[in-house]
Amino acid sequence: MTLSRTRQRPSASEDGTKSSLALGLCQQRAAQHLNEEIPTMRPHCVALMTAFVLTVGSPIAAQDPFGDISDLKLLKPEDKVDVPTTPTPKGAILLLDGKSLDNWTGRNGKDPANWKLLDGGVVEVKSPTADIITKQQFDGKFKLHVEFRIPYQPKAMGQRRGNSGVYLQGRYEIQVLDSYGAKVRQKDDCGAIYSIAAPSENVCKAPTVWQSYDIEYTAPKCDGDKKVMPAVATVYHNGVKIHDNVPITTDNTLRGLGGDPCSAGPILLQENGCPVQFRNIWLLAMKE
Numbered sequence: 001m002t003l004s005r006t007r008q009r010p011s012a013s014e015d016g017t018k019s020s021l022a023l024g025l026c027q028q029r030a031a032q033h034l035n036e037e038i039p040t041m042r043p044h045c046v047a048l049m050t051a052f053v054l055t056v057g058s059p060i061a062a063q064d065p066f067g068d069i070s071d072l073k074l075l076k077p078e079d080k081v082d083v084p085t086t087p088t089p090k091g092a093i094l095l096l097d098g099k100s101l102d103n104w105t106g107r108n109g110k111d112p113a114n115w116k117l118l119d120g121g122v123v124e125v126k127s128p129t130a131d132i133i134t135k136q137q138f139d140g141k142f143k144l145h146v147e148f149r150i151p152y153q154p155k156a157m158g159q160r161r162g163n164s165g166v167y168l169q170g171r172y173e174i175q176v177l178d179s180y181g182a183k184v185r186q187k188d189d190c191g192a193i194y195s196i197a198a199p200s201e202n203v204c205k206a207p208t209v210w211q212s213y214d215i216e217y218t219a220p221k222c223d224g225d226k227k228v229m230p231a232v233a234t235v236y237h238n239g240v241k242i243h244d245n246v247p248i249t250t251d252n253t254l255r256g257l258g259g260d261p262c263s264a265g266p267i268l269l270q271e272n273g274c275p276v277q278f279r280n281i282w283l284l285a286m287k288e
């Protein structure tokens with residue numbers, strides 16, 4: 001089954017140079033891999049894009065990915081309105097305040113988290129680098145609040161467009177992607193529990209606009225070291241419920257940390273070659 005598809009939007013600018021051929025090739029290569037999340041940017045794409053930037057100058061480099069989106073047709077005016085930030089509730093752990101990455105490490109749990117710290121309490125994915133994970137590990141039942149915004153990448157396609165992700169216990173991805181305006185909801189779209197369940201509605205904001213996930217998660221139930229019930233997640237995207245007590249019928253979605261599903265795990269934010277931004281991530285333990 002094909003999980004991904006190509007969506008095209010009007011280009012912010014026309015580029016008829018031979019360098020655009022290089023970028024076009026990258027996009028064609030990317031299109032060949034639309035059935036999977038790309039672990040890292042393919043070497044040939046990196047080489048072509050690097051050569052392009054060094055020799056000619058890139059329209060992508062020149063365009064602020066969080067700048068003007070006036071050439072994007074909005075479905076409704078509020079799609080361009082940020083979701084208000086949600087203060088950390090009493091008793092919650094503030095995992096990401098955007099002022100430091102002290103609560104985080106690289107994916108291997110050893111290297112420092114080296115994503116970009118920006119003004120306004122914002123952290124941006126740094127590519128190519130690695131996913132980042134919380135130093136603290138979690139199990140049981142909890143609520144996770146995440147604010148994020150997706151770059152405007154009109155020349156990118158499918159899984160190359162604003163891809164990141166939020167992994168529960170490091171194993172189960174809630175997809176982050178530019179799915180704005182997609183009429184068919186799939187299991188790799190923004191808000192999907194990756195490969196498990198498509199969101200029940202597409203409530204995506206436009207790229208560059210702040211969005212939120214509020215995830216109520218229950219870890220797998222285990223009898224000793226044997227899993228007897230799967231993890232379950234209810235997900236609100238921009239305040240709208242898009243998953244209602246969905247069993248996560250796997251021990252690990254693509255590119256998760258894996259490991260024993262009966263053990264605690266961190267929150268993981270995915271690096272997937274796109275400068276997605278995050279702010280204000282907190283976790284509140286809940287009674288089961």
Ligand code: MG
Pocket residue numbers: 037163164165173175176270272
């Ligand atoms: Mg992803």
